[in-house]
Amino acid sequence: MSIQIKICSTQEDVKLIAALADKIWHEHFTPLIGKEQVEYMVEKFQSEQAIGDAVNHQNYRYFMAFDGDRLVGYCGVQPQEKELFLSKLYMDQAYRKRGIAKSLLEQAKIYAKELGKPSIYLTVNKGNNGPIAAYLKMGFTNDESIVTDIGNGFVMDDYIMRLRLQ
Template sequence: MRNIRILYVCTEDEIKKVEDIATNVWNEHYISIIEKEQIEYMVSKFQSRDAIKRQIKNDGYKYCILNFKGSNVGYIAFKKEGNQIYLSKLYVEKEYRNNGIAEIAIKHLLHICDRDGLEKIWLNVNKKNCKSIEIYEKMGFVKTAEKVTNIGSGYIMDDYIMEKAV
């Protein structure tokens, strides 16, 4: 798909674009899954400019903006862990879903795995996020475990772990 570009995030302006997309997607998509207060907490803790900068600088994450026909419509965040890639974030704005953007993002990660001799991609996804689970399964991911994580302030993440072998 020529209309989709993956742009690595390097500048303050690009980090701000990711933060804006995160705020939009989380408030649109997750409102039917978790409470508004938890959305605000999680965006602030994990997707604010400061959090993104910290993840890039200290934690080894790569962030990429997903650009579709010249518009920044989503992003991914991932990092290598041993012989695998952890896909931490894959979000696409609602009006741009069903255009193959997520599939291109996964193909990009598969290319990295192939290039670097990595064995799999893994992610965690909220158990109530049925739409995303269905999409991941269509792309070859399988549920391998369940995980409950205390993220502070009385909130938890109740997730499936999903993996895709390369």
């Protein structure tokens, strides 16, 4: 397996990310937060329109992991005032636990350092135990607990985790 990482740069890339996001979210998050909230969140945050808007108007950068011509994972980051926000880090189920997420995170770390950001932070659902364990293994600390109203009667009940780079 030879994984290639590239930066999302075309509308076709955005479409590929949105299609993978839809698949991952329905498989992984439906048991965690329910189908109705998954569908709402995919449309609001992971749809082709939402990802395109993030790239074109919100200063997001997406790193894409390919196995040949198949997109198998991606991460989306957004520079904040003091640190880099790791908004998304998702892997196709068949490609988890192979070090690909770590490779995507390495790209985010390089980008954060280029921007002079001393840390990367993310939010993760409190019940999402596998990713929480993976983030801890990659050096993140669990810094706080938050509940965020995302509209339509839904909330995100998350931990904020942070990776210090310096």
